[in-house]
Amino acid sequence: MEKGNKRVVKGWIFYDWANSVYNLVISSAIFPVFYANVTESHYLKTVGRDKLLPGENVMVEFFGFTLSNSVLFSYVLAASFLLVSILSPLLSGVADVTGSKKRFMQFFCYLGSFASISLFWFSPDHIEWGMLSIFLASMGFWNSLVFYNAFLPEIAEPKDHDNISARGFSMGYFGSMILLVICLSIIMLGDPAYTKYSFVLVGLWWMGFAQVTFRRLPHNVNKKAVKSGRIFKGVVELKRVFNEFRQTKRLKRYLLSFFFFNTGVQTVMLMAVVFAKKEIDWGEAGGDAGLIVAILLIQILGAGGAYLMSYISSLIGNLRTLIFVVIGWMILCIWAYWLQSPTEFYFLAAGIGLVMGGVQALSRSTYSKFLPTTDNHASYFSFYDVAEKIGIVLGLFFFGLMEYLTGNLRASVLSIVAFFAIGLVLLIFVPRKESAKGRKVLIASRLAALKAKEGLGE
Template identity: 45%
Template sequence: MYDWANSVHALVIVSSIFPVYFNATALKAYGGPEMDFFGTPIKSSVLFSYTVSAAFLITALVIPLCTAVADNTGRKKAFMKFFCYLGAVNCMLLYFFTRDTILLSVFLFGLSLVGWSGSIVFYDSYLPQIATEDQFDRISAKGFSMGYFGSVLLLLFNLSMILAPSFYGITDKAIPARISFFTVGVWWILFAQIPFKYLPDAIGNGNKRAEGWLFDGFRELKKVYAELRQQPYLAKFLSAFFIYTMGLRTVMYVATIFGASELKLPSDSLIITVLLIQLVGIVGSFCFAWLSGQIGNIYALMVGVTIWIGICAGAYYTTEAKEFYVLACTVGMVMGGLQSLSRATYSKLIPDDTPDTASYFSFYDVTEKMAIVVGTFIYGMVEQVTGSMRNSILALLVIFVLGLILLYRIPSRKVYHYDLNQGN
């Protein structure tokens, strides 16, 4: 149910309505694609990429401190709530996003990302606590599919306001998008109360010392890193995960901007395309869970990364709307499937005797956040230097190829993590 609650942010704020509204508002405010960001001229699409990079860099720096306190005190759920409310409230404040508040809204968007990504760290760490290992693939996929389904319901409502504002008595065409941002925050907070009620509180390690806690999180990350040396396949998986996540998550954040800026697609077409991605993604999550049961997690991940390579190649040559829609459907099939399978695979590789799963998932999520930082920065930098998003797509293609090579180093077997880590 937390996937149901928070996925509206990924869909409405990150992937569909906000990027389109941001791009359109910037064009109206500055008369072109280039903005004035505190005296620095920068394209709106590049600023969007850099904002994502900055938000996830902040999360990567802050999360180790929070997980240290969560592990020492058992207050994992409290931190999950804090980041949830931080993200949701900033979404609600985006209701005031106009051409006069565009720079402030960039910061609100960044803070909403910090809240979303921070809460996911603690949410992910619950998986080993609430499920047995043979259930990881199925439950992880179920969470992503619930997220897709819930976010689609809210997007349909928001889309109805945008396409038929007169039905709701709205005369200002900008209001429906701003109401959409507000509804994301309300939806997020409302449905998050269900997991907050039923998820167990974390069990602390009894070390509730006040001194030295500030650096405990980084010590825990160092400890996990040291333990990786004793678990070679887990280390190899994280290396591959870091690389292919750079490409995967970057595509998720910039796809709509690409369609709007490079292909000049109309706003309603872009939003409907994102809606289609979510519906296909529900099927894709379960398909990859089934595929992992047939050929093993690693081979299933390799299939997904190979498809992503094809997506990037296709996007580079895409010039028509129909081609973009075909690519969007393909993205939907592999987007959620690869994410849910990655989370499940990591859960399987964590040692059985690990009491503080928050530390291990902190390492996993810091790895993911840094991958997003690097990926979105590379994408924005290549566009800024070359002036073309298509060159940025080529850079992502190279990243996916490297990720596939790293996955190839890991044996794929339908076994549990203690067999993989011992190499048996």
Template identity: 45%
Template sequence: MQKNDPKIINAWCMYDWANSVHALVIVSSIFPVYFSAAALNASGGTGLIDFFGLSIKSTVLFSYTVSASFLLTALLIPICTAIADFTGYKKRFMKFFCYLGSVSCMLLFFFTKDTLNFSVLIFALSLIGWSGSIVFYDSYLPEIATEENYDRVSAKGFSMGYFGSVLLLVFNLSMVLFPSFYGITDKGMPARISFFTVGVWWILFAQIPFKYLPSANKGKAQVENWIFSGFKELVKVYGQLREQPYLAKFLLAFFVYTMGLRTVMYVATIFGSNELKLPSQSLIITVLLIQLVGIAGSYLFSWLSSKIGNIYALMIGVAIWIGICAGAYYTTTAGQFYIVACAVGMVMGGIQSLSRATYSKLIPENTIDTASFFSFYDVTEKIAIVLGTFIYGTVEQITGSMRNSILALLLIFIIGLILLSRIPSQKVYRFGLQTKAN
């Protein structure tokens, strides 16, 4: 396939537009607020809910659900990507996970305090569908663009995702704030409709990349035992990965700082709701601010990487995260929370976009096993989310305070910064180090 084709690149970016509404509406804004309210009602005001016979704090259940979802995804994805690379069915797998996630979002329309346990499982499936489709989506980047354009194309995808998700959130937010305008009298109905619209939006706009992205990225001789052949493909890619020292070092650093970054994404709204007691409208508007600032942040870090190299730009981003955690620990008012949220928006998308581009640069040139290579990236990210959310929930469970969990995240970012500093950046490569620039 011809690289740097504007039509293909725009179609690829549209999947960010399609799926990012899940990250915004389901993960970061309306769903966590609705979940907290439904769990409080189901618990009779105690905050402890009966989850299939297990009495557990609602905020801890939320963290553990995220952990379990991404653990299952981490187990499934390497097998799926290896099979996809061997058979050439990358797009089929991407469609499967896309439809799993979007339909799960639609089913959350039936989320009430009486269906809480069922809805938690559906929420978990939506996470599996979303994260599963992303690895196949990301793996197209080295196929559609040349290396010098990775940063720009990756940033464009993230910025389109931010912009598209903001549009849907504004509509959903209007229902939440002004339900009478839509003739809605049920207090919980606006949120439930929002969940349904996420699924519809996701499916509809995903048809654009599904139409233009290639159906088969490689495809080898067909065999009956796909799973066995998939495992062989995975072992081969793992051997190639071990031969790339800077790729392995980057994955380790990425693993650590992603533990903190993605955990913040999943628990920030819960922190504002339960620790700061902010009203739901304030929390949703805060998330909206994060998205708007994130559009600029994605392009800012792309520009920064062009000036100082990807690794140095990532180190700056992680250093800012350390400051964010320190600020969040001392946050007590809504105004302070808004300031921290804007800082989060500035670095959230920028670091994610730059991490994806950096990994694309570090994989072997002209590789055709892109899905399998990105499965290691995705599994690293998912296990990081599992451990990060588990650590966050466990620290809160033991100490009874989310603020102590924030201190744990601060320590994680410090370790991530140290690990990044061990990787030579682009400036070093120019002075004779014989390896690829990152």
């Protein structure tokens, strides 16, 4: 396939515009507040009170177990990340063998979209069904990204990966911000009961704009024949790619570094709203409006940060740029420990937006650049995805553990610096080029794989 085709590249970028609304509206902004409000209202009705006691947790019944609403929410998300970590390598192996990345991407896109729409019927009276919707929406979003990211090295030359990746994230930030403003307008100008329509809009936006991507991305780029025994062949292919991956010094070291610094990034992003709600003095307003302003600020500067870091990387290289970005994250986490006022938090949000856009776009494009010559992009990107998801689970667990041990949420934020520090040290030792030994092993592995396919008549 011709690399650098503008129509195909724009189609690929458009999926960021389509799917990012889930990450903002459902994961970060509207659904967490909606979930907290409806479960609290249901709990107070159950205990016969009008408001919570100081320090009291909202408890919910889930398959006969009683636990707090926040713990249930975090457990369901963690379970979805773990299942994605298990499924994505297996399915990516099948996708590489059969050339069906686009089909898998479509399946998980529609799964996530319809699961988001089903949140319209979320009810604390039947919370098991509601949490299943959250579980499936998370699975659909994250699994679709495995196959989406795997298209990048197929549609563009390595020299263009940074710019294209940055354009994708920027489109995602702007698109999700537009829908968030639409949803907030419906809620504030209409009725709070209209909040549920936001989830319908997310699903329709996601699957609707994804059609642009699906029409333009190629199917089965390498013209692989679809034969019986797909799962077995997928496992065999994944095993072969993993053995090949183990021989890559640069890629292996980079992925290990990514595991640690991205654990810090994702933990901060997921827990920022919780931190701001509990630790910042918002006055009588309670902070909901202030948090929305901060989220919009992060989105706007995140788009700019993606382009800025892409430009800087063209001057000094990806690894050096990532080193400076990770140092920036460390400084922000240390500052977060001390800040008190909403104004300070807005400045923190601005800083997070700049480094968030930069680190996400550069992390993806750097990994893509470091891949060996291969047509097994989905398998390689599944390793990237597993590192990201296991990191999220580890980060959330560590964050909660530190708060439990210290009784101080600020200490949890400060402790996240350790992940950035480890990632920074590992990043410094990532080779600028693949070792000569590694290149020879990869070439030998590729030739052996080609001979094996020829022997099987593929």
